Amino acid sequence: MKLKSQINDVIKDAFLKAGIEHAPMSVSEATKPEFGDYQFNGAMALSKKLGKNPRQIANDILDHLDFTGLLAKAEIAGPGFINLWLNPLWIAAQCESAGQDTRVGVERRKNPVKVVVDYSGPNMAKQMHVGHLRSSIIGDTLANLLTFLGDDVIRQNHIGDWGTQFGMLIAYLEEMQNDGSVSLKDLEQFYKDAKGRFDADAGFADKAREYVVKIQSGDTHCLGLWQKFIDISLGHCEEVYEKLGVNLTRDDVRAESFYNDDLGNVIEDLRTNGTLQESNGAQCIFLEGNEVPVIVQKGDGGYLYATTDLAALRYRAQKLQAKRIAYVVDARQGGHFKQVFRVAKEAEFVPEDVKLEHIAFGTMMDKGGKPFKTRDGGTVKLIDLLDEAVVKAKETINNKEEYSSEQIEELAKIIGIGAVKYADLAINRESNYIFNWDKMLSFEGNTSLYMQYAYARIQSIFRKYDGQIEGNIIIGDALEHRLSTMLLRFEDVLMRTAEDASPNQLTTYLYELVTLFMRFYEQNPILKEGVDEETKMSRLLLADLTAKTIKQGLDILGIKVVDKL
């Protein structure tokens, strides 16, 4: 439910009745429990416009507030804050219906948006490394979230499958094939070996260069080899996606090469409806206020990634009809996207009303604040990182005797992968992020394990109680009041998270929810002796809705829960 907008409606109504025309600003959550559940701060802002003192305005609104529905009480405080208390009976009823809803009370969007989420984008020449982690999981979360809210989401994996290095790679692949010793298990090694051949053998180097030209001119033999190479490499990526629980399939792949045939058209169209200029032999667009131009065609006739991105933007806006296009890409490419977006709009490749966004994120650092590398300074392969996460997770599992080795393996995967994802999603995506195994695999603090633990704890209550749950939620104390209000905020949080593409807003919410639940759980016994039936039912219903909300929230983040830890 859209709690905030419902409260806003009540405020707006009071404004109209008070004869104030200005559209009031929105309420916000109270900063402290003493200040109620929500607060309205608009009276101060309106004071100048209306030429009245803010407390007077607040009074006028208060006089016309409707207390027959969701509001129970309102007070004016300080210079003109209006503190609002929700009606416990109303909250309880809303929680009851949310508990019965498969979407925990979250409505499906009435006006869905067609949105492209571009993420992951690995390079086919190499193995996926830690640099792809953030894009893959932030992008996947965004796509999951928008899908859940009801948008029409098109996932796009813009893989790098084109460029000069492929000449070298397929020439080497052909050589290995002839030897009968194709080994593409380790792409990194394959690349190194090919590079070794390239540097050592002039004949091989010539062949590699010749193959580049051949692929580009559509030579079937070379294209066949290239396709084979891409298939295998993509297979490696899919293995990573599977482990990571990222919802990308082959259908989502729109590789760089997909746009090849359109690149010439892009240049031509830029010439006619853009401001293409030749400079030092290259085709450029000089944007006002920018020192460096956007180069779309090299002096030798070759195209660049700006060209491909323009073709992709046009495809997404015109063919796919997307109204929002989000690129989940490293913050360092901010300048590039700023330019490309501007060119795309100015050349009318993308209509004015289409929202183009660069969902930028910071770099992954080690404990010492340096870019994340292996001990010998190489890049860390993503698959190795994930395997390590599972191994480390295994060490945290208590009561290993209770489980079979398969169960431990399964559990470790859920815990380990969840920890890696949650740690990443829980921080502001734009800042650099410090990767720390101990912290992410801890049961304490804002971690996935703490959430999974809370979920399992609730499930254990329901294992113990096997009767029917029939009854109503009765809000009996301040803690239950806060917990249930928090539960009703879920949709508001999801909306804002989607708007800003900032998963950490969702993790912060889940953490606060779980913290509240833990306190509630310590303080308010559910199944203990002496708890009357009515209270028991009420608390079971609250626990149930909490568990469902945790599960749904983690599901959007791509993190699994288990009934038993």
Added chain:
RNA sequence: GCGCUUGUGGCUCAAUUGGAUAGAGCAUCAGACUUCGGAUCUGAGGGUUAGAGGUUCGAGUCCUCUCAGGCGUACCA
């Protein structure tokens, strides 16, 4: 040089987009009916939000300058 970006307790991060006394978690210290899962909960100490000005009823948040770090900066992606 120019551009973008970051700076919040010892450490890692929040702060509802300009609102009340800047909040959490680690770590530290002190506690909790022999536990509905103690992998939890309660409490304490710890801050001039890098610094200086400005805008206004009100600034961690907006503007200007300074300091410090990171990144980008014409034919790689």
